Amino acid sequence: MIELMDLIGEIESKEIFGRSLSAWILFLIILIIGVSLAKFFSHVAWKWSKKRLDKHGQDLFKKIVYYFIVIIFVMMALGNLGLNFSGLLVAGGVLGIVLGFASQTVVSNLISGIFMYFDKPLKIGDAVVIEGIEGIVTEIKILSTRIRTWDGNLIRIPNEKLFNSIIENRVSNQVRRIEIVVGIAYREEVDHAINVIKKVVDDHRYVLVEPAPLIFVNELGDSSVNLTIKVWAPNDYAYQTQIKLLKMIKQALDKEGIEIPFPQRDIWIRKK
Amino acid sequence: MFDIKKFGIEIEEDRERYIYRRNGIEKVVFGKKVIFDLFPIVSSGISDYLQLRFKTPLVIAPGDKIKLEITAPYDIEVRALKQKKWISMETIYIQKEKYTLYGPIESGILCRYFESEIGKKEDTAVLNLRIENQTKEWHEINKIVFPANFHLYCDKKVYYPSLDLILNNLGLTVSKSGAPKGLKEIERFIRDIGAQKKYTMAWGY
Numbered sequence: 001m002i003e004l005m006d007l008i009g010e011i012e013s014k015e016i017f018g019r020s021l022s023a024w025i026l027f028l029i030i031l032i033i034g035v036s037l038a039k040f041f042s043h044v045a046w047k048w049s050k051k052r053l054d055k056h057g058q059d060l061f062k063k064i065v066y067y068f069i070v071i072i073f074v075m076m077a078l079g080n081l082g083l084n085f086s087g088l089l090v091a092g093g094v095l096g097i098v099l100g101f102a103s104q105t106v107v108s109n110l111i112s113g114i115f116m117y118f119d120k121p122l123k124i125g126d127a128v129v130i131e132g133i134e135g136i137v138t139e140i141k142i143l144s145t146r147i148r149t150w151d152g153n154l155i156r157i158p159n160e161k162l163f164n165s166i167i168e169n170r171v172s173n174q175v176r177r178i179e180i181v182v183g184i185a186y187r188e189e190v191d192h193a194i195n196v197i198k199k200v201v202d203d204h205r206y207v208l209v210e211p212a213p214l215i216f217v218n219e220l221g222d223s224s225v226n227l228t229i230k231v232w233a234p235n236d237y238a239y240q241t242q243i244k245l246l247k248m249i250k251q252a253l254d255k256e257g258i259e260i261p262f263p264q265r266d267i268w269i270r271k272k
Numbered sequence: 273m274f275d276i277k278k279f280g281i282e283i284e285e286d287r288e289r290y291i292y293r294r295n296g297i298e299k300v301v302f303g304k305k306v307i308f309d310l311f312p313i314v315s316s317g318i319s320d321y322l323q324l325r326f327k328t329p330l331v332i333a334p335g336d337k338i339k340l341e342i343t344a345p346y347d348i349e350v351r352a353l354k355q356k357k358w359i360s361m362e363t364i365y366i367q368k369e370k371y372t373l374y375g376p377i378e379s380g381i382l383c384r385y386f387e388s389e390i391g392k393k394e395d396t397a398v399l400n401l402r403i404e405n406q407t408k409e410w411h412e413i414n415k416i417v418f419p420a421n422f423h424l425y426c427d428k429k430v431y432y433p434s435l436d437l438i439l440n441n442l443g444l445t446v447s448k449s450g451a452p453k454g455l456k457e458i459e460r461f462i463r464d465i466g467a468q469k470k471y472t473m474a475w476g477y
Contacts, residue, residue, distance in 0.1 A: 209372040236318070
């Protein structure tokens with residue numbers, strides 16, 4: 001008993017950075033309790049929001065609850081150490097300016113992340129094109145959004161940049177338009193070529209009946225008469241439809257003996 | 273009703289396993305006393321709705337009621353069965369599989385598409401329609417759209433449940449009215465996509 005009293009006395013008397021050891025131990029205990037409670041309540045908040053918010057909203061709500069509780073407990077712990085918050089106000093003002101400049105981008109990303117939650121220009125799983133980057137949205141975090149490109153690379157885009165970018169969301173509608181350009185030789189009959197392509201398009205199961213396919217002469221090119229084919233397909237099947245259509249159109253034109261020309265140059269050699 | 277040989281299906285039995293083959297598709301089915309059978313279904317494919325476009329539009333006089341039979345698509349599902357449980361081997365499309373969008377690009381619905389004719393035709397199902405024009409105007413019906421969550425019925429042909437088409441000031445509403453006379457529904461054909469029994473065609477008919 002006497003030994004225990006001695007130990008407590010020793011802890012009381014020992015000082016680290018001008019504060020007693022017991023004050024530091026209490027500081028740590030408050031922090032541990034704070035983090036544990038923050039984890040618990042953020043999980044409760046996440047569960048509560050499961051039926052009320054989408055995945056992105058759930059994650060955002062969870063993080064807000066977590067950091068809010070942690071900040072309160074950090075302040076309590078610092079108060080326990082005897083840190084005077086009113087005294088910190090002056091220092092905080094200066095520090096605030098310094099931090100403000102330093103964390104300008106972070107705050108900007110955070111605010112953009114919150115705005116994006118309400119604006120909902122994209123969601124996880126969407127196929128998007130952002131400033132030339134094309135891929136699937138895999139993660140929307142509070143500061144950044146991650147896109148997995150079609151060739152498997154992971155790209156992190158800060159939310160501020162994303163918020164100010166032009167976003168092409170390719171799955172917001174059920175259907176998507178496919179455009180194919182095919183050049184035929186000048187000597188070929190245009191109507192015949194259009195009919196051959198129309199049959200291919202009509203026979204393809206995923207080319208929608210409505211909106212109706214469009215096939216027309218778009219350009220009288222240098223080496224060919226260019227036909228544009230515009231068809232609509234279900235979003236999930238658009239890519240495979242495009243690939244298959246290209247092959248089928250080539251095969252059908254070959255079968256009908258319709259030439260797809262390649263650029264040609266006539267070279268004249270001047271005789272001296 | 274359907275002959276398994278007609279569709280070029282080959283089933284090779286080897287002790288406790290069966291090899292299913294058709295048009296390059298090959299599956300090995302393990303099990304004792306497995307039965308392979310064909311069932312008519314309306315395969316939604318990638319959509320829960322069906323659009324029937326009439327080859328010749330139907331023009332209905334004000335206040336009139338009419339009854340008619342039209343053609344509708346059906347597909348064949350090859351199933352492996354044992355103890356009333358089954359698994360689909362594949363779906364054989366009897367008619368051309370096509371799709372269309374009903375409504376605007378932003379909010380329209382994707383539908384399985386079929387060009388329908390008045391009367392019966394080989395290799396098509398029969399759909400009985402009862403159309404009632406409750407308005408004081410003439411109406412032309414070019415197409416009908418409805419959720420494809422129905423039972424099918426069979427005797428020598430495949431039947432859809434009968435449909436009621438009501439034309440009123442709200443537009444055209446399509447609702448299921450029940451089994452064709454004298455036919456019993458086959459429970460195995462149910463495909464549940466919700467309790468929707470009525471569909472009001474909001475984007476024209």
